[in-house]
Amino acid sequence: MKLPANKEKNQPVPVVKPSSTLEEINQNAAGIDLGSGEHWVCVPTDRADKNVRRFGCFTPDLIAMADWLKECRINTVAMEATGVYWIPVFQILEAKGFEVKLVNAHHVKTVPIYLSSSKN
Secondary structure (H helix, E strand, C coil), X not given: CCCCHHHCCXXXXXXXXXXXXXXXXXXXEEEEECCCCCEEEECCCCCCCCCEEEECCCHHHHXXXXXXXXXXXXXXXXXXXXXXXXXXXXXXXXXXXXXXXXXXXXXHCCCCCCCCCCCC
16 A cells, blocks of 8 residues: 655655744633543633643543633633544533534644754
8 A cells, every 4th residue: 555645765854834923713612632541621722820630530531620610711712523522521621611612523624734853
């Protein structure tokens, strides 16, 4: 099987610097990567000392997640999940007043990744 051009063995991954001209669409948004045993939540860097946190999957954990997001002044949450793990998170966040977006994992995988290099 032939791999795509930049996936060939021993081929360097291009380093692309993020453009500083990108417009922020929603400054009060957070992202959640959902899993079967834990959920990883990221808020903007100016909202918490540690802007990435891990939460469990039980109801008290999900309520703690929603409370932390409120403390961080978040009003929109984007979630990515490949299974059914999003359902209880969606229900709790929506009940707490968040605008919740469920992102299709296949669409997210096609978004280009901006890599940074310590050499630049």
